[in-house]
Amino acid sequence: xxxxxxxxxxxxxxxxxxxxxxxxxxxxxxxxxxxxxxxxxxxxxxxxxxxxxxxxxxxxxxxxxxxxxxxxxxxxxxxxxxxxxxxxxxxxxxxxxxxxxxxxxxxxxxxxxx
Amino acid sequence: xxxxxxxxxxxxxxxxxxxxxxxxxxxxxxxxxxxxxxxxxxxxxxxxxxxxxxxxxxxxxxxxxxxxxxxxxxxxxxxxxxxxxxxxxxxxxxxxxxxxxxxxxxxxxx
Numbered sequence: 001x002x003x004x005x006x007x008x009x010x011x012x013x014x015x016x017x018x019x020x021x022x023x024x025x026x027x028x029x030x031x032x033x034x035x036x037x038x039x040x041x042x043x044x045x046x047x048x049x050x051x052x053x054x055x056x057x058x059x060x061x062x063x064x065x066x067x068x069x070x071x072x073x074x075x076x077x078x079x080x081x082x083x084x085x086x087x088x089x090x091x092x093x094x095x096x097x098x099x100x101x102x103x104x105x106x107x108x109x110x111x112x113x114x
Numbered sequence: 115x116x117x118x119x120x121x122x123x124x125x126x127x128x129x130x131x132x133x134x135x136x137x138x139x140x141x142x143x144x145x146x147x148x149x150x151x152x153x154x155x156x157x158x159x160x161x162x163x164x165x166x167x168x169x170x171x172x173x174x175x176x177x178x179x180x181x182x183x184x185x186x187x188x189x190x191x192x193x194x195x196x197x198x199x200x201x202x203x204x205x206x207x208x209x210x211x212x213x214x215x216x217x218x219x220x221x222x223x224x
Contacts, residue, residue: 036214043217057211103158
């Protein structure tokens, strides 16, 4: 079965600093990969999804970006964090690019921008 | 694009039943249901595929009506462990996006 490694688990960063969150997947190849953000008490907002290496689709305009340098690696970045970037970030994958089975999640990164 | 869930929040006593609804504005291929405890990743409950499925898992079951673009999650004889936020996740017929619903906070009290 698939395993998603996501790190760090918690992060406190000052406004204006850069961000890099990494997610790696084991146990499958060519997955669809997703980044979600969950603000306190709110639902899961889709930020980016990727169907293959170098293929990134953005769902919402923002100061975040994503990259997929390898098949099972997905990175969320920012050059300058804003206070509004605080939240719980989750990486997810679906096996073989379909959603006929469950989506697997990393354990999340709680980001606090101060 | 984000599915809408109702109700937003519900409080139950142990043993009571609840229904959570998920509605999408787009044609759906599949609907997933997840439960999330505070500060943790969502945990998979079940998936329903296009074709009007119904599924059950112990005292938690769900239905999917793709004509209405709706799914409902049924929790019967609720237990304390059922507390959490429930999300539906939807995959459209036409894309690779996977959107989560707005979430329903469910609290079961003794």
